[in-house]
Amino acid sequence: xxxxxxxxxxxxxxxxxxxxxxxxxxxxxxxxxxxxxxxxxxxxxxxxxxxxxxxxxxxxxxxxxxxxxxxxxxxxxxxxxxxxxxxxxxxxxxxxxxxxxxxxxxxxxxxxxxxxxxxxxxxxxxxxxxxxxxxxxxxxxxxxxxxxxxxxxxxxxxxxxxxxxxxxxxxxxxxxxxxxxxxxxxxxxxxxxxxxxxxxxxxxxxxxxxxxxxxxxxxxxxxxxxxxxx
Amino acid sequence: xxxxxxxxxxxxxxxxxxxxxxxxxxxxxxxxxxxxxxxxxxxxxxxxxxxxxxxxxxxxxxxxxxxxxxxxxxxxxxxxxxxxxxxxxxxxxxxxxxxxxxxxxxxxxxxxxxxxxxxxxxxxxxxxxxxxxxxxxxxxxxxxxxxxxxxxxxxxxxxxxxxxxxxxxxxxxxxxxxxxxxxxxxxxxxxxxxxxxxxxxxxxxxxxxxxxxxxxxxxxx
Numbered sequence: 001x002x003x004x005x006x007x008x009x010x011x012x013x014x015x016x017x018x019x020x021x022x023x024x025x026x027x028x029x030x031x032x033x034x035x036x037x038x039x040x041x042x043x044x045x046x047x048x049x050x051x052x053x054x055x056x057x058x059x060x061x062x063x064x065x066x067x068x069x070x071x072x073x074x075x076x077x078x079x080x081x082x083x084x085x086x087x088x089x090x091x092x093x094x095x096x097x098x099x100x101x102x103x104x105x106x107x108x109x110x111x112x113x114x115x116x117x118x119x120x121x122x123x124x125x126x127x128x129x130x131x132x133x134x135x136x137x138x139x140x141x142x143x144x145x146x147x148x149x150x151x152x153x154x155x156x157x158x159x160x161x162x163x164x165x166x167x168x169x170x171x172x173x174x175x176x177x178x179x180x181x182x183x184x185x186x187x188x189x190x191x192x193x194x195x196x197x198x199x200x201x202x203x204x205x206x207x208x209x210x211x212x213x214x215x216x217x218x219x220x221x222x223x224x225x226x227x228x229x230x
Numbered sequence: 231x232x233x234x235x236x237x238x239x240x241x242x243x244x245x246x247x248x249x250x251x252x253x254x255x256x257x258x259x260x261x262x263x264x265x266x267x268x269x270x271x272x273x274x275x276x277x278x279x280x281x282x283x284x285x286x287x288x289x290x291x292x293x294x295x296x297x298x299x300x301x302x303x304x305x306x307x308x309x310x311x312x313x314x315x316x317x318x319x320x321x322x323x324x325x326x327x328x329x330x331x332x333x334x335x336x337x338x339x340x341x342x343x344x345x346x347x348x349x350x351x352x353x354x355x356x357x358x359x360x361x362x363x364x365x366x367x368x369x370x371x372x373x374x375x376x377x378x379x380x381x382x383x384x385x386x387x388x389x390x391x392x393x394x395x396x397x398x399x400x401x402x403x404x405x406x407x408x409x410x411x412x413x414x415x416x417x418x419x420x421x422x423x424x425x426x427x428x429x430x431x432x433x434x435x436x437x438x439x440x441x442x443x444x445x446x447x448x449x450x451x
Contacts, residue, residue, distance in 0.1 A: 046329065047255040048399040063258065064386070064397035070256035070309070075398065083401040083433070084255075084281070085337050088330030092350065122317070122326075123308025124282075125356075130330035133350045163353030 003143060003172035006189060009034045010170050010214050011100055011141050015041055019097040020090070022046060022131060025069040028100040028141050042078070044096060046087050046127045051079025068127070091127065092134035099135035101128060103142040103169070105156045108203045110165030110178025112140055113158035125161065132162040144171035150202035152176065152183065173197050175214060182206045187214045232392040232436065234444040240415050241267035243441075249277040249378040251336065251411050252290055253404035256282055256309060259384040259396065260289035261417035263443060269296040277301040279336070279378055281329060281403050283313040294322070303376070305329035328356060331373050333406055339375035340409025346373045381411025385434065387427055388418035392436030395427045408434040417443040 012034035043052040045067040053074035061072040105113040115125040169176040175187035254260030284291040307313040316322035334346040347370035361372040385394040
Protein backbone atom coordinates (compact mmCIF):
# COMPACT_ATOMS: atom_id res chain seq x y z
CA UNK A 1 0.00 0.00 0.00
CA UNK A 2 1.41 3.41 -0.81
CA UNK A 3 2.05 6.01 1.86
CA UNK A 4 -0.87 8.24 0.92
CA UNK A 5 -3.35 5.39 1.05
CA UNK A 6 -1.99 4.28 4.42
CA UNK A 7 -2.50 7.78 5.80
CA UNK A 8 -5.95 8.17 4.26
CA UNK A 9 -7.14 4.82 5.63
CA UNK A 10 -5.88 5.68 9.11
CA UNK A 11 -7.55 9.11 9.05
CA UNK A 12 -10.81 7.50 7.94
CA UNK A 13 -10.94 5.55 11.19
CA UNK A 14 -11.14 8.83 13.12
CA UNK A 15 -14.41 9.66 11.40
CA UNK A 16 -17.51 8.49 13.23
CA UNK A 17 -20.99 7.91 11.80
CA UNK A 18 -23.07 11.04 11.45
CA UNK A 19 -20.18 13.51 11.55
CA UNK A 20 -19.83 16.62 9.39
CA UNK A 21 -16.32 16.55 7.93
CA UNK A 22 -14.24 18.89 5.77
CA UNK A 23 -11.39 17.38 3.76
CA UNK A 24 -8.63 19.54 2.35
CA UNK A 25 -7.32 19.39 -1.20
CA UNK A 26 -4.82 16.67 -2.13
CA UNK A 27 -3.99 13.87 0.29
CA UNK A 28 -6.85 14.67 2.75
CA UNK A 29 -9.41 14.34 -0.06
CA UNK A 30 -8.48 10.66 -0.43
CA UNK A 31 -10.00 9.96 2.99
CA UNK A 32 -13.56 10.03 1.60
CA UNK A 33 -12.81 6.86 -0.33
CA UNK A 34 -12.35 4.93 2.91
CA UNK A 35 -15.44 6.11 4.76
CA UNK A 36 -18.39 3.76 4.14
CA UNK A 37 -21.22 5.41 2.21
CA UNK A 38 -23.63 3.94 4.76
CA UNK A 39 -22.00 5.74 7.71
CA UNK A 40 -24.20 8.82 7.45
CA UNK A 41 -21.10 11.05 7.29
CA UNK A 42 -21.59 14.32 5.42
CA UNK A 43 -18.62 15.93 3.75
CA UNK A 44 -18.50 19.69 3.40
CA UNK A 45 -16.93 21.54 0.51
CA UNK A 46 -16.50 25.06 1.88
CA UNK A 47 -17.42 26.65 -1.44
CA UNK A 48 -20.98 25.63 -0.68
CA UNK A 49 -22.15 22.05 -0.35
CA UNK A 50 -22.86 19.78 2.60
CA UNK A 51 -23.05 16.22 1.30
CA UNK A 52 -20.26 16.21 -1.25
CA UNK A 53 -20.22 13.08 -3.42
CA UNK A 54 -17.79 11.39 -5.78
CA UNK A 55 -16.88 12.52 -9.29
CA UNK A 56 -19.81 12.44 -11.72
CA UNK A 57 -19.78 10.04 -14.66
CA UNK A 58 -17.99 11.43 -17.70
CA UNK A 59 -20.25 13.72 -19.67
CA UNK A 60 -22.54 14.32 -16.66
CA UNK A 61 -20.53 17.14 -15.05
CA UNK A 62 -22.41 20.21 -13.84
CA UNK A 63 -20.45 23.49 -13.85
CA UNK A 64 -22.56 24.62 -10.88
CA UNK A 65 -21.38 21.75 -8.67
CA UNK A 66 -17.70 21.70 -7.82
CA UNK A 67 -15.57 21.20 -4.74
CA UNK A 68 -13.28 23.79 -3.16
CA UNK A 69 -10.52 22.75 -5.53
CA UNK A 70 -12.71 23.48 -8.54
CA UNK A 71 -13.19 19.80 -9.48
CA UNK A 72 -16.55 18.48 -10.64
CA UNK A 73 -18.35 16.53 -7.93
CA UNK A 74 -21.79 15.11 -7.16
CA UNK A 75 -24.04 15.53 -4.14
CA UNK A 76 -25.37 12.65 -2.03
CA UNK A 77 -29.01 12.19 -0.98
CA UNK A 78 -29.72 14.61 1.85
CA UNK A 79 -27.21 17.16 0.57
CA UNK A 80 -27.77 20.91 0.82
CA UNK A 81 -26.21 23.85 -0.97
CA UNK A 82 -25.29 26.97 0.99
CA UNK A 83 -23.59 30.30 0.47
CA UNK A 84 -20.14 31.21 1.81
CA UNK A 85 -21.42 33.01 4.91
CA UNK A 86 -23.33 29.92 6.03
CA UNK A 87 -20.45 27.67 5.06
CA UNK A 88 -17.95 29.53 7.24
CA UNK A 89 -20.55 30.07 9.93
CA UNK A 90 -20.69 26.28 10.22
CA UNK A 91 -16.90 26.12 10.36
CA UNK A 92 -16.26 28.90 12.90
CA UNK A 93 -19.39 28.20 14.90
CA UNK A 94 -18.32 24.75 16.01
CA UNK A 95 -20.77 22.86 13.80
CA UNK A 96 -18.06 21.10 11.81
CA UNK A 97 -16.94 17.96 13.66
CA UNK A 98 -13.64 17.26 11.93
CA UNK A 99 -11.34 18.99 9.48
CA UNK A 100 -8.52 17.09 7.80
CA UNK A 101 -5.76 19.26 6.33
CA UNK A 102 -2.33 18.88 4.87
CA UNK A 103 0.63 20.37 6.70
CA UNK A 104 4.00 21.96 6.00
CA UNK A 105 5.10 21.91 9.66
CA UNK A 106 3.69 20.88 13.04
CA UNK A 107 5.55 21.78 16.21
CA UNK A 108 5.81 20.69 19.85
CA UNK A 109 3.03 23.09 20.86
CA UNK A 110 0.79 21.42 18.28
CA UNK A 111 0.80 24.49 16.09
CA UNK A 112 0.27 23.97 12.38
CA UNK A 113 1.87 25.90 9.51
CA UNK A 114 0.31 25.03 6.16
CA UNK A 115 -0.40 28.09 4.06
CA UNK A 116 2.72 29.99 3.18
CA UNK A 117 6.42 29.62 2.46
CA UNK A 118 7.64 33.23 2.44
CA UNK A 119 9.22 34.14 -0.87
CA UNK A 120 8.29 30.81 -2.47
CA UNK A 121 4.67 29.86 -2.05
CA UNK A 122 2.18 32.58 -1.25
CA UNK A 123 -1.16 31.26 -2.46
CA UNK A 124 -3.27 32.71 0.34
CA UNK A 125 -4.82 30.91 3.28
CA UNK A 126 -8.20 30.27 1.67
CA UNK A 127 -10.33 28.62 4.35
CA UNK A 128 -7.48 27.00 6.30
CA UNK A 129 -7.29 29.53 9.15
CA UNK A 130 -11.04 29.37 9.79
CA UNK A 131 -11.01 25.56 9.64
CA UNK A 132 -8.17 25.16 12.14
CA UNK A 133 -9.64 27.80 14.44
CA UNK A 134 -13.21 26.53 14.41
CA UNK A 135 -13.48 22.82 13.73
CA UNK A 136 -14.31 20.40 16.55
CA UNK A 137 -11.23 18.30 15.79
CA UNK A 138 -8.27 19.16 13.58
CA UNK A 139 -6.42 16.25 11.98
CA UNK A 140 -3.25 16.90 10.02
CA UNK A 141 -2.59 14.30 7.32
CA UNK A 142 0.86 14.59 5.78
CA UNK A 143 4.09 12.86 4.84
CA UNK A 144 6.38 12.66 7.86
CA UNK A 145 9.33 14.12 5.95
CA UNK A 146 9.48 16.41 2.90
CA UNK A 147 12.53 16.19 0.62
CA UNK A 148 14.62 14.87 3.50
CA UNK A 149 13.52 17.64 5.88
CA UNK A 150 11.51 16.72 8.99
CA UNK A 151 8.10 18.40 9.08
CA UNK A 152 7.54 17.77 12.77
CA UNK A 153 9.77 20.36 14.39
CA UNK A 154 10.46 21.93 17.81
CA UNK A 155 8.92 25.24 16.71
CA UNK A 156 7.35 26.16 13.38
CA UNK A 157 9.60 28.40 11.30
CA UNK A 158 6.88 28.97 8.70
CA UNK A 159 3.93 31.33 9.33
CA UNK A 160 1.31 29.73 11.59
CA UNK A 161 -2.18 28.88 10.40
CA UNK A 162 -3.71 29.35 13.86
CA UNK A 163 -2.83 29.37 17.55
CA UNK A 164 -5.07 26.36 18.18
CA UNK A 165 -3.32 23.11 19.08
CA UNK A 166 -4.19 20.49 16.46
CA UNK A 167 -5.66 17.25 17.77
CA UNK A 168 -3.94 14.52 15.78
CA UNK A 169 -1.14 14.18 13.24
CA UNK A 170 -1.21 11.15 10.96
CA UNK A 171 1.79 10.48 8.73
CA UNK A 172 3.21 7.61 6.72
CA UNK A 173 5.33 6.70 9.76
CA UNK A 174 3.28 7.47 12.84
CA UNK A 175 0.21 8.75 14.63
CA UNK A 176 1.09 11.60 16.98
CA UNK A 177 -1.18 13.42 19.42
CA UNK A 178 -0.18 16.97 20.40
CA UNK A 179 -1.01 17.41 24.10
CA UNK A 180 -0.29 20.05 26.76
CA UNK A 181 2.78 17.97 27.73
CA UNK A 182 4.12 17.59 24.21
CA UNK A 183 3.85 15.38 21.16
CA UNK A 184 2.82 11.89 22.21
CA UNK A 185 3.70 9.08 19.84
CA UNK A 186 0.61 6.90 19.74
CA UNK A 187 1.11 4.48 16.87
CA UNK A 188 3.75 3.30 14.41
CA UNK A 189 3.10 2.56 10.75
CA UNK A 190 3.26 -1.17 9.92
CA UNK A 191 6.89 -2.35 9.91
CA UNK A 192 8.28 0.99 11.19
CA UNK A 193 10.33 0.99 14.40
CA UNK A 194 10.84 3.74 16.97
CA UNK A 195 14.34 4.60 15.77
CA UNK A 196 13.06 5.33 12.27
CA UNK A 197 10.43 7.65 13.68
CA UNK A 198 12.91 9.43 15.98
CA UNK A 199 15.33 9.91 13.08
CA UNK A 200 12.62 11.44 10.89
CA UNK A 201 11.34 13.80 13.61
CA UNK A 202 13.11 16.99 14.63
CA UNK A 203 10.77 17.63 17.55
CA UNK A 204 10.95 15.93 20.94
CA UNK A 205 8.50 13.03 21.11
CA UNK A 206 6.93 11.68 24.27
CA UNK A 207 7.16 7.93 23.77
CA UNK A 208 4.99 5.67 25.93
CA UNK A 209 6.24 2.20 26.93
CA UNK A 210 4.11 0.59 24.33
CA UNK A 211 3.57 2.06 20.87
CA UNK A 212 1.32 -0.26 18.87
CA UNK A 213 1.30 -0.52 15.11
CA UNK A 214 -1.47 1.38 13.33
CA UNK A 215 -4.50 -0.86 13.20
CA UNK A 216 -4.26 -2.82 9.99
CA UNK A 217 -6.27 -1.35 7.15
CA UNK A 218 -9.79 -2.60 7.24
CA UNK A 219 -9.39 -3.34 10.93
CA UNK A 220 -11.93 -2.10 13.37
CA UNK A 221 -11.46 1.35 14.77
CA UNK A 222 -11.12 1.47 18.53
CA UNK A 223 -12.33 4.82 19.87
CA UNK A 224 -9.87 4.33 22.75
CA UNK A 225 -6.83 5.02 20.62
CA UNK A 226 -7.81 8.60 19.96
CA UNK A 227 -6.21 10.95 22.40
CA UNK A 228 -8.98 13.52 22.25
CA UNK A 229 -8.72 17.24 22.28
CA UNK A 230 -6.27 17.74 25.16
CA UNK B 231 -40.01 45.47 -14.13
CA UNK B 232 -36.26 45.90 -14.47
CA UNK B 233 -34.76 47.30 -17.63
CA UNK B 234 -32.00 45.16 -19.10
CA UNK B 235 -28.79 46.37 -20.61
CA UNK B 236 -26.05 44.99 -22.79
CA UNK B 237 -22.76 43.95 -21.24
CA UNK B 238 -20.99 46.78 -23.08
CA UNK B 239 -23.35 49.34 -21.53
CA UNK B 240 -22.82 47.86 -18.07
CA UNK B 241 -19.05 47.95 -18.50
CA UNK B 242 -19.28 51.59 -19.60
CA UNK B 243 -20.71 52.50 -16.18
CA UNK B 244 -17.53 51.31 -14.47
CA UNK B 245 -14.81 53.98 -14.47
CA UNK B 246 -11.08 53.52 -14.09
CA UNK B 247 -10.16 53.16 -10.42
CA UNK B 248 -13.51 51.65 -9.38
CA UNK B 249 -13.82 48.99 -6.69
CA UNK B 250 -15.63 45.81 -7.73
CA UNK B 251 -16.97 42.92 -5.74
CA UNK B 252 -17.15 39.97 -8.10
CA UNK B 253 -19.02 36.77 -7.24
CA UNK B 254 -17.68 33.33 -7.99
CA UNK B 255 -15.39 30.66 -6.61
CA UNK B 256 -12.53 29.59 -8.87
CA UNK B 257 -14.57 30.95 -11.74
CA UNK B 258 -17.76 29.07 -10.85
CA UNK B 259 -20.67 31.54 -11.19
CA UNK B 260 -18.60 34.59 -12.04
CA UNK B 261 -20.27 37.02 -14.48
CA UNK B 262 -18.21 36.10 -17.54
CA UNK B 263 -19.93 38.35 -20.09
CA UNK B 264 -19.54 41.39 -17.86
CA UNK B 265 -15.90 40.58 -17.28
CA UNK B 266 -15.32 40.17 -21.03
CA UNK B 267 -16.92 43.57 -21.63
CA UNK B 268 -14.73 45.27 -18.99
CA UNK B 269 -11.64 43.70 -20.58
CA UNK B 270 -12.76 44.81 -24.06
CA UNK B 271 -13.30 48.36 -22.83
CA UNK B 272 -9.80 48.53 -21.39
CA UNK B 273 -10.78 49.76 -17.92
CA UNK B 274 -7.78 50.18 -15.63
CA UNK B 275 -6.72 50.46 -12.00
CA UNK B 276 -9.59 48.37 -10.64
CA UNK B 277 -9.80 47.07 -7.07
CA UNK B 278 -11.25 43.55 -7.07
CA UNK B 279 -12.77 42.06 -3.94
CA UNK B 280 -13.46 38.37 -4.48
CA UNK B 281 -12.77 34.97 -3.01
CA UNK B 282 -9.99 34.29 -5.51
CA UNK B 283 -8.67 35.40 -8.89
CA UNK B 284 -9.67 32.17 -10.70
CA UNK B 285 -7.18 31.12 -13.34
CA UNK B 286 -5.90 32.69 -16.57
CA UNK B 287 -8.63 32.64 -19.19
CA UNK B 288 -11.51 32.29 -16.76
CA UNK B 289 -13.59 34.72 -14.70
CA UNK B 290 -11.51 37.25 -12.77
CA UNK B 291 -8.40 35.69 -14.31
CA UNK B 292 -9.26 37.52 -17.53
CA UNK B 293 -9.17 40.89 -15.74
CA UNK B 294 -5.78 40.03 -14.25
CA UNK B 295 -4.38 38.98 -17.65
CA UNK B 296 -5.64 42.25 -19.17
CA UNK B 297 -3.74 44.31 -16.60
CA UNK B 298 -7.02 45.86 -15.46
CA UNK B 299 -6.47 45.24 -11.75
CA UNK B 300 -4.17 47.15 -9.42
CA UNK B 301 -5.50 45.85 -6.10
CA UNK B 302 -6.91 42.51 -5.00
CA UNK B 303 -8.59 41.60 -1.72
CA UNK B 304 -9.01 37.81 -1.77
CA UNK B 305 -8.52 34.65 0.27
CA UNK B 306 -6.62 32.70 -2.36
CA UNK B 307 -4.62 33.51 -5.49
CA UNK B 308 -2.78 30.18 -5.74
CA UNK B 309 -4.35 28.99 -8.98
CA UNK B 310 -3.47 32.13 -10.89
CA UNK B 311 0.28 32.51 -11.46
CA UNK B 312 -0.35 35.87 -13.18
CA UNK B 313 -1.76 37.36 -9.97
CA UNK B 314 1.29 36.15 -8.10
CA UNK B 315 3.63 37.52 -10.76
CA UNK B 316 1.80 40.86 -10.60
CA UNK B 317 2.10 40.88 -6.83
CA UNK B 318 5.84 40.12 -6.92
CA UNK B 319 6.42 42.75 -9.62
CA UNK B 320 4.63 45.30 -7.46
CA UNK B 321 1.91 45.86 -10.09
CA UNK B 322 -0.88 44.32 -8.02
CA UNK B 323 -1.35 45.11 -4.36
CA UNK B 324 -2.70 41.91 -2.76
CA UNK B 325 -4.42 41.75 0.60
CA UNK B 326 -4.94 38.12 1.59
CA UNK B 327 -7.85 37.57 3.97
CA UNK B 328 -9.08 34.30 5.53
CA UNK B 329 -12.10 33.16 3.54
CA UNK B 330 -14.51 33.17 6.47
CA UNK B 331 -13.33 36.63 7.48
CA UNK B 332 -13.65 37.93 3.93
CA UNK B 333 -17.28 36.86 3.55
CA UNK B 334 -18.15 38.31 6.97
CA UNK B 335 -16.46 41.64 6.18
CA UNK B 336 -18.56 41.79 3.02
CA UNK B 337 -21.67 40.85 4.96
CA UNK B 338 -20.88 43.50 7.59
CA UNK B 339 -20.50 46.10 4.86
CA UNK B 340 -23.79 45.03 3.35
CA UNK B 341 -25.92 44.85 6.49
CA UNK B 342 -24.76 47.97 8.29
CA UNK B 343 -22.43 46.48 10.89
CA UNK B 344 -19.33 48.32 12.03
CA UNK B 345 -17.13 45.24 11.83
CA UNK B 346 -16.77 41.61 12.76
CA UNK B 347 -15.13 40.02 15.80
CA UNK B 348 -13.50 36.74 14.82
CA UNK B 349 -10.98 34.40 16.46
CA UNK B 350 -9.64 33.48 13.00
CA UNK B 351 -6.17 34.88 12.43
CA UNK B 352 -5.25 35.38 16.11
CA UNK B 353 -1.60 34.60 16.67
CA UNK B 354 -0.84 34.67 12.94
CA UNK B 355 0.40 37.39 10.64
CA UNK B 356 -3.25 38.19 9.86
CA UNK B 357 -3.52 39.96 13.23
CA UNK B 358 -0.78 42.48 12.41
CA UNK B 359 -2.00 46.02 12.96
CA UNK B 360 -5.49 44.97 14.05
CA UNK B 361 -7.32 45.76 17.24
CA UNK B 362 -7.96 42.87 19.64
CA UNK B 363 -11.14 42.93 21.68
CA UNK B 364 -12.07 40.69 24.59
CA UNK B 365 -15.70 39.62 24.89
CA UNK B 366 -16.93 37.27 27.62
CA UNK B 367 -13.39 36.13 28.34
CA UNK B 368 -12.46 35.33 24.73
CA UNK B 369 -10.19 37.38 22.48
CA UNK B 370 -11.15 38.34 18.95
CA UNK B 371 -9.73 40.33 16.07
CA UNK B 372 -11.71 43.33 14.92
CA UNK B 373 -12.15 43.05 11.17
CA UNK B 374 -13.56 46.03 9.31
CA UNK B 375 -16.51 46.07 6.89
CA UNK B 376 -16.01 46.03 3.13
CA UNK B 377 -18.10 47.82 0.53
CA UNK B 378 -17.52 48.45 -3.16
CA UNK B 379 -18.61 50.82 -5.91
CA UNK B 380 -20.06 47.91 -7.87
CA UNK B 381 -21.06 44.32 -7.16
CA UNK B 382 -21.01 42.07 -10.22
CA UNK B 383 -23.03 38.90 -9.71
CA UNK B 384 -23.37 35.67 -11.64
CA UNK B 385 -26.76 33.96 -11.18
CA UNK B 386 -28.65 31.04 -12.69
CA UNK B 387 -31.93 32.85 -13.28
CA UNK B 388 -33.36 36.31 -12.83
CA UNK B 389 -37.04 37.16 -13.07
CA UNK B 390 -38.47 40.39 -14.48
CA UNK B 391 -38.24 42.19 -11.12
CA UNK B 392 -34.62 41.16 -10.66
CA UNK B 393 -35.01 38.35 -8.11
CA UNK B 394 -32.08 35.94 -8.48
CA UNK B 395 -31.56 32.25 -7.81
CA UNK B 396 -28.40 30.19 -7.91
CA UNK B 397 -27.65 26.51 -8.39
CA UNK B 398 -25.78 24.36 -5.87
CA UNK B 399 -22.20 25.61 -5.31
CA UNK B 400 -22.80 28.64 -7.51
CA UNK B 401 -24.10 30.70 -4.57
CA UNK B 402 -20.73 31.27 -2.91
CA UNK B 403 -20.05 35.03 -2.46
CA UNK B 404 -22.86 36.29 -4.73
CA UNK B 405 -25.76 36.68 -2.23
CA UNK B 406 -23.70 38.70 0.29
CA UNK B 407 -22.05 40.84 -2.39
CA UNK B 408 -25.55 41.83 -3.56
CA UNK B 409 -25.85 43.76 -0.27
CA UNK B 410 -22.46 45.46 -0.28
CA UNK B 411 -22.13 47.18 -3.65
CA UNK B 412 -23.31 50.75 -4.23
CA UNK B 413 -24.46 49.62 -7.69
CA UNK B 414 -25.38 45.98 -8.25
CA UNK B 415 -25.23 44.44 -11.72
CA UNK B 416 -26.43 40.86 -12.17
CA UNK B 417 -25.65 38.55 -15.04
CA UNK B 418 -28.17 35.68 -15.06
CA UNK B 419 -27.86 32.74 -17.41
CA UNK B 420 -31.54 33.16 -18.19
CA UNK B 421 -34.35 35.62 -17.48
CA UNK B 422 -37.74 34.14 -16.64
CA UNK B 423 -41.24 35.53 -15.94
CA UNK B 424 -42.11 36.53 -12.38
CA UNK B 425 -43.28 33.46 -10.47
CA UNK B 426 -41.02 30.98 -12.24
CA UNK B 427 -38.54 31.47 -9.39
CA UNK B 428 -40.71 30.54 -6.39
CA UNK B 429 -40.49 32.97 -3.44
CA UNK B 430 -38.76 30.31 -1.33
CA UNK B 431 -36.01 29.98 -3.94
CA UNK B 432 -35.15 33.66 -4.23
CA UNK B 433 -31.65 34.13 -2.76
CA UNK B 434 -31.03 37.70 -3.90
CA UNK B 435 -33.94 40.13 -3.73
CA UNK B 436 -34.80 42.05 -6.86
CA UNK B 437 -34.84 45.28 -4.85
CA UNK B 438 -31.07 44.88 -4.39
CA UNK B 439 -30.35 44.52 -8.10
CA UNK B 440 -29.90 47.77 -9.99
CA UNK B 441 -29.17 46.40 -13.44
CA UNK B 442 -29.78 43.11 -15.23
CA UNK B 443 -27.73 42.02 -18.17
CA UNK B 444 -29.81 41.41 -21.28
CA UNK B 445 -30.56 37.75 -21.99
CA UNK B 446 -28.33 36.06 -24.49
CA UNK B 447 -30.78 34.72 -27.04
CA UNK B 448 -30.35 31.12 -27.98
CA UNK B 449 -28.82 30.31 -24.60
CA UNK B 450 -31.81 29.79 -22.31
CA UNK B 451 -32.32 27.10 -19.69
